[in-house]
């Protein structure tokens with residue numbers, strides 16, 4: 001197992017130029033490193049060409065601008081390196097990904113808010129449109145943006161006793177069309193409508209029933225099961241597999257590509273509404289209270 005490490009991704013606060021390209025050195029061990037500690041660990045098996053990407057931004061792997069930028073750059077590098085497969089998982093106990101960092105949307109700097117949204121679009125375009133075979137090894141809770149990451153993948157394996165879903169309406173916000181399309185592609189129109197309007201968080205078992213996840217295995221078997229499933233993908237002739245995936249996803253990808261700036265504007269205009277800010281504030285307060293009660 002070789003490790004692909006990315007060194008020196010400099011995430012600048014200065015906008016709009018966010019970061020300089022990381023210099024990748026090919027050697028036995030190359031690390032993907034971000035300014036925010038090692039919040040993304042990427043190992044590439046040099047024999048199989050399968051990368052394992054572990055999200056590691058405690059406490060809950062929430063997706064802020066810097067973290068999204070790291071993920072996006074890492075995905076680009078893996079694609080450029082012609083990796084064949086990607087297993088996306090978490091290094092944070094009990095959490096796959098808590099979705100977007102709500103602090104990015106609450107009382108935002110409007111300039112940064114837009115860059116933030118573009119960086120989320122980038123991650124989606126790269127992950128959903130990836131040529132690699134992608135498997136989500138969901139080893140923890142996976143609300144909203146976490147569910148989006150998982151549903152971008154070709155296959156989902158989840159551990160028991162967690163939750164997954166697009167719960168946006170519960171926060172008083174709305175999942176945009178490309179979140180919807182991604183989920184529709186996995187569970188179909190009716191179930192997506194039900195899930196989105198009610199903001200349903202499914203238990204692992206419920207998620208399996210509606211095929212939001214493909215397989216449930218014990219916690220310690222999630223990554224081995226993903227590695228095993230990956231073998232099946234890698235046995236398929238590469239071009240045939242990639243073209244079939246492209247055939248299924250191209251229209252959805254193109255829809256966002258063509259509407260990127262409209263989507264940024266819609267997000268910005270929506271997020272700055274007084275009613276939305278009020279809802280986000282109340283939700284953050286609720287999370288804080290819940291967290292304090294545990295301590």
Ligand SMILES: CCCCCCCCCCC/C=C/C(=O)SCCNC(=O)CCNC(=O)[C@H](O)C(C)(C)COP(=O)(O)OP(=O)(O)OC[C@H]1O[C@@H](n2cnc3c(N)ncnc32)[C@H](O)[C@@H]1OP(=O)(O)O
Pocket residue numbers: 059060062094095097098099100101102103141143144145146167168171173174175176266267270271284287288289290291292294
């Ligand atoms: C007209 C149409 C136009 C369209 C326009 C678009 C509109 C906007 C679309 C936006 C799409 C949004 C997508 C999202 O992803 S929103 C984020 C949703 N996420 C959640 O609701 C998850 C909330 N968190 C939880 O449920 C739990 O934290 C979790 C189950 C993940 C873990 O529970 P646990 O008990 O282990 O941990 P705590 O709850 O104690 O949390 C620890 C600390 O982390 C903070 N926290 C949690 N989640 C987030 C988050 N997503 N962002 C920021 N911070 C988060 C939590 O407050 C605790 O902090 P403190 O310890 O400091 O109190």
